[in-house]
Amino acid sequence: MKRTLVLTASIGGGHNATSHAIKEYSENFRKDYQVEIVDILEYIRPVLSKIVGKGYEINAKTFPEVYGWLYDLNNSMDGRLTKNNLGLFYSKLRELVETFNPEYVICVHPVSISNIIKTRKKYGYHYKVIVLVTDYDYHSSWVDEEADAFIVASGYMKFRLMDDGIPEHKINVTGIPTSLGIKQITAKNEARKTLELKDITTILAMGGSFGAGKLKKLMDEIGKSDLNVQTVFIAGKNKRTKRVLEKHMKEYDKNFRVLGYTDQVSLYMDASDFLITKPGGLTISEALIKNIPIIINNPIPGQEEENAIYLLNKGIAVRLNKDSEISALLKDLIHDPARVNNIKEMQKHYSKPNATEDLFRVLDGIGN
Numbered sequence: 400m401k402r403t404l405v406l407t408a409s410i411g412g413g414h415n416a417t418s419h420a421i422k423e424y425s426e427n428f429r430k431d432y433q434v435e436i437v438d439i440l441e442y443i444r445p446v447l448s449k450i451v452g453k454g455y456e457i458n459a460k461t462f463p464e465v466y467g468w469l470y471d472l473n474n475s476m477d478g479r480l481t482k483n484n485l486g487l488f489y490s491k492l493r494e495l496v497e498t499f500n501p502e503y504v505i506c507v508h509p510v511s512i513s514n515i516i517k518t519r520k521k522y523g524y525h526y527k528v529i530v531l532v533t534d535y536d537y538h539s540s541w542v543d544e545e546a547d548a549f550i551v552a553s554g555y556m557k558f559r560l561m562d563d564g565i566p567e568h569k570i571n572v573t574g575i576p577t578s579l580g581i582k583q584i585t586a587k588n589e590a591r592k593t594l595e596l597k598d599i600t601t602i603l604a605m606g607g608s609f610g611a612g613k614l615k616k617l618m619d620e621i622g623k624s625d626l627n628v629q630t631v632f633i634a635g636k637n638k639r640t641k642r643v644l645e646k647h648m649k650e651y652d653k654n655f656r657v658l659g660y661t662d663q664v665s666l667y668m669d670a671s672d673f674l675i676t677k678p679g680g681l682t683i684s685e686a687l688i689k690n691i692p693i694i695i696n697n698p699i700p701g702q703e704e705e706n707a708i709y710l711l712n713k714g715i716a717v718r719l720n721k722d723s724e725i726s727a728l729l730k731d732l733i734h735d736p737a738r739v740n741n742i743k744e745m746q747k748h749y750s751k752p753n754a755t756e757d758l759f760r761v762l763d764g765i766g767n
Contacts, residue, residue: 400431400432400433401431401432401433401502401503401762402432402433402435402499402500402501402502402503403421403425403432403433403434403435403501403502403503403504403505403762404434404435404437404495404499404501404503404504404505404526405418405421405422405434405435405436405437405504405505405507406437406439406504406505406506406507406508406511406515407436407437407438407439407507407508408438408439408440408508408510408511409438409440409441410508410510413533413679413680413681413682414507414508414533415436415438416578416681417507417531417533417575417576417577417681418436418507419436419578420576420577420578420579420755421434421436421505421576421755421758422434422436423578423579424576424579424755424756424759425759427579428756429759432759432762435499435501437495437499439508439510439511439514440510442491442495443488443491443492444488488514489514489517489518489521492514492515492518493518493521493522496518496522496524496526501526502526502527503526503527503529503762503765504526504527504528504529505529505531505758506528506529506530506531506546507531507533508533509538509540509541510540512528512530512540512541512543512546513540513543515528516528516543516545516546520545527547527548527762527765528543528545528546528547528548529546529547529548529549529550529761529762529765530543530546530548530549530550531549531550531575531576531758532549532550532551532552532556532575532680533575533680533681534552534679534680534702534703534705534706535552535553535555535556535680535683535705535706535709535710536555536556536559536702536705536706536708536709537551537556537559537560538701538702539563542560542563542565544564544565546569547569547765548569548570548571548761548765549565549569549570549571550571550573550574550758550761551570551571551572551573552572552574552575552680552684552751553572553709553749554572555709556572557570557572571757571761573751573753573754573757573758573760573761574684574750574751574753574754574757575680575681575684575751575754576754576755576758577681577684577685577688577752577754577755578665580665581665581685581688581689581752582688582752583665584669584689585666585669585670586669587669587670587672590666590667590669590670591670593666594663594666594667594670596629596631596656596670597629597654599627599628599629599654600627600628600629600672600673600733601628601629601630601631601670601671601672601673602621602628602629602630602631602671602672602673602674602675602729603630603631603633603667603668603670603671603673603674603675603676603691604617604630604631604632604633604674604675604676604696605632605633605635605664605674605675605676605677605682606632606633606634606635606637606640606676606677613696613697613722614632614634614640614644615640615643615644615647616722617632617675617696617722617725618630618632618644618647618648618651618655619647619722620722620723620725620726621653621725621726622648622650622651622653622655623651623726624725624726625726626726626729626730628654628729629653629654629655629656630653630654630655630656631655631656631657631658631667631670631671632644632655632656632657632658633658633659633661633664633667634657634658634659635659635660636659636660637659638659641657641658641659644657645657664685665685665689668685668686668689668691669689671691672691672692673691673692673693673694673729673732674686674691674692674693674694675694675696675719675725676693676694676695676696677695677696677697677698677699677703678693678695678698678703678706678707678710678716679703679706680702680706683706683710684750684751684754686746687715687746687749687750687751688750688751688752690743690746690747690750691746692716692717692732692739692742692743692746693710693715693716693717693742694716694717694718694719694725694728694729695707695710695711695716695717695718695719696719696722713745713749714741714742714745715742715745715746715749716742717732717742
């Protein structure tokens with residue numbers, strides 16, 4: 400049994416979802432691995448996890464420019480604000496390692512990388528450290544030359560890491576792990592029937608795990624338009640956004656549906672023709688596998704803005720620059736099937752549906 404520790408942090412939803420995808424796959428297909436997920440901040444100090452997680456949420460929703468400034472500042476300092484912030488807690492990290500005794504440590508958030516590497520060196524441990532970047536570009540805090548392997552989502556990231564001094568043999572372009580359910584594709588008409596949706600052009604609008612995507616303004620613009628579409632709004636865990644949308648939708652005679660957190664995102668993607676979303680790394684990976692054209696909306700400055708640049712450079716998404724332009728943008732896409740087909744073909748080319756399986760193959764190789 401190969402003991403594997405996945406270190407995450409509850410900062411946004413993608414890191415935890417990726418962690419659970421790894422554990423889910425091991426329990427179903429790789430039972431020679433025992434995977435344990437630990438929220439590193441929660442383990443060290445529960446109050447620290449709450450403060451950091453809430454701070455990220457507030458900045459992302461209310462002060463995105465401040466978050467972007469801090470992101471760029473940390474990046475310009477080689478990630479030192481992230482890399483060195485757990486130095487007072489090496490005894491807790493040692494306790495974690497002694498308790499689980501891992502053969503592999505997979506870091507899906509940069510806060511743990513350098514600290515778990517320093518713990519290995521300080522106490523003479525021999526576990527392998529795997530850095531799994533959960534976006535389509537990376538911040539300098541993800542980079543530590545003493546990591547044993549890097550898992551990235553694109554060839555562009557591989558070449559950037561090589562430029563930053565990481566040997567090519569350490570870099571694996573295998574993608575961001577997603578849940579097993581994402582790979583299960585349901586025919587569009589069947590998905591709509593199951594979800595009791597009309598069989599017309601369907602838009603899925605998502606605001607991230609806490610619903611931070613100005614969905615009300617989007618509802619206004621679609622509501623005022625002459626678009627003959629149905630739109631599903633997913634507010635995530637933001638209960639206030641869900642209540643506001645549910646009240647607001649009554650002002651329009653449109654085919655609107657509002658949801659909060661749901662475990663049926665995979666099926667809603669199958670039922671939809673277009674996805675309007677903030678470009679979080681996991682959401683992008685899921686959309687590419689589902690082959691649903693992406694309309695980028697309200698990226699957070701920092702990693703989401705970098706994800707947006709990647710998507711646009713590869714021709715696998717379009718960007719909504721102003722909410723008021725959504726009607727024209729959707730009409731343009733609906734009446735330009737050649738463009739949509741091109742986007743879908745490029746998505747197929749760059750998707751990584753076997754990312755979780757390939758991750759375990761990387762682990763197998765490191766262990767030999």
